[in-house]
Amino acid sequence: MDAATVTSPALARLRESHKGLGGVELLEAMIKTEFPGKIAVVSSFGAESAVLLHMVAQVDPTTPVIFLNTGKLFGETLRFRDRLQEKLGLTDIRAVGPHPADLAAKDPNGGLWNADPDACCYVRKVLPLERALAGFDASITGRKRFQTNARAGMDPIEEEKIRGTGVPGSDAGTRFKINPLSYWGQDDLERYMDEYKLPRHPLVKDNYLSIGCMPCTERVPEGGSYRDGRWVGRDKDECGIHLPNNLDGDGI
Known part of the structure; x- marks a missing residue:
């Protein structure tokens, strides 16, 4: 599994109670029964995002949707977000981005994506999320x-350590x-x-x-694999928001 997963009696109960569920059925159980008012969707509004967001809208269109606007996205992605919000009736899309102080300290010239893509993802995605x-x-x-x-x-239900960011309530426990x-x-x-x-x-x-950020996303050549257009030429296929090596400290 790619998350910094942990196990607990609560996780065991959730998995046992909802064994075999997926899609809308699992979402309904999680949104309405297990975590009412305490659950959010994380969406890139990328190539397949419409599927999950459509399901969430069927269950509860007021569910918060967190959208990471890194400042490096394609204009098409931003317009697609607006189109999906209108079509699906999602009422609580929260665009979040990197803090100006983090950019000033780590990426003042906007070229960190080229010099150190892991560090760029950390500043523009991991911390804001x-x-x-x-x-x-x-x-x-x-x-x-x-x-x-x-x-x-990956399991349909996971439990992970919460990353430390210095934000009260975000530096201990699990989610x-x-x-x-x-x-x-x-x-x-x-x-x-x-x-x-x-x-x-x-x-x-x-x-x-x-589809991710514009500088780090390319067309997939004919016959290529699904993820071949991301971070081409780099030993990297994850942005880091689901990886355990970004826990604690500045994680870069």
Whole structure:
């Protein structure tokens, strides 16, 4: 598993109580029963985000959606976010970004993505997300097992250590992570989008199959794998928000 996972009696109970659930059924149990008012969705508004967000909107369109606006996104992603919000009726999308003080200290010229992409992801994604999740007991992700080797053993319900950021309430304890699409494949996603006539991210038609920040995302060559367009030429296939090596301190 790619999260800094831990185990507890609470995790064992959740897994046993909701064994075999996924998709809308798991979301309904988590949003309405297990963590009412204490759960948020984390969404990149990327290539497949419409599936998870459509499911969440069916369960409760007021569920907070945390959107990491790194300052390096494609304009198409920002417009896609607005289109999905209008179409799905999501009422609480929270765009969060890097703190100006962090950028001044770590990336004053905006070129950290090239010099040290792990550090750039930490400043622009990891820290802002942890600050945004302070006060929530659980988060919902759209991760799937097929996406990366690190995600291949991912469970639909995980528990992870909370990263230390200096924000009160965000530097101790654990938080649950819900992955309702963990067992879904690309064909499942395509069928769902076709069934509900969900819009595609506009860059998908240009063979951007996994979409992140503009400087670190490229088209996937014909016949290439799903994640081949991310951090091309780097020994990297995760931004870090789901990895244990970004725990505590500045994590860079």
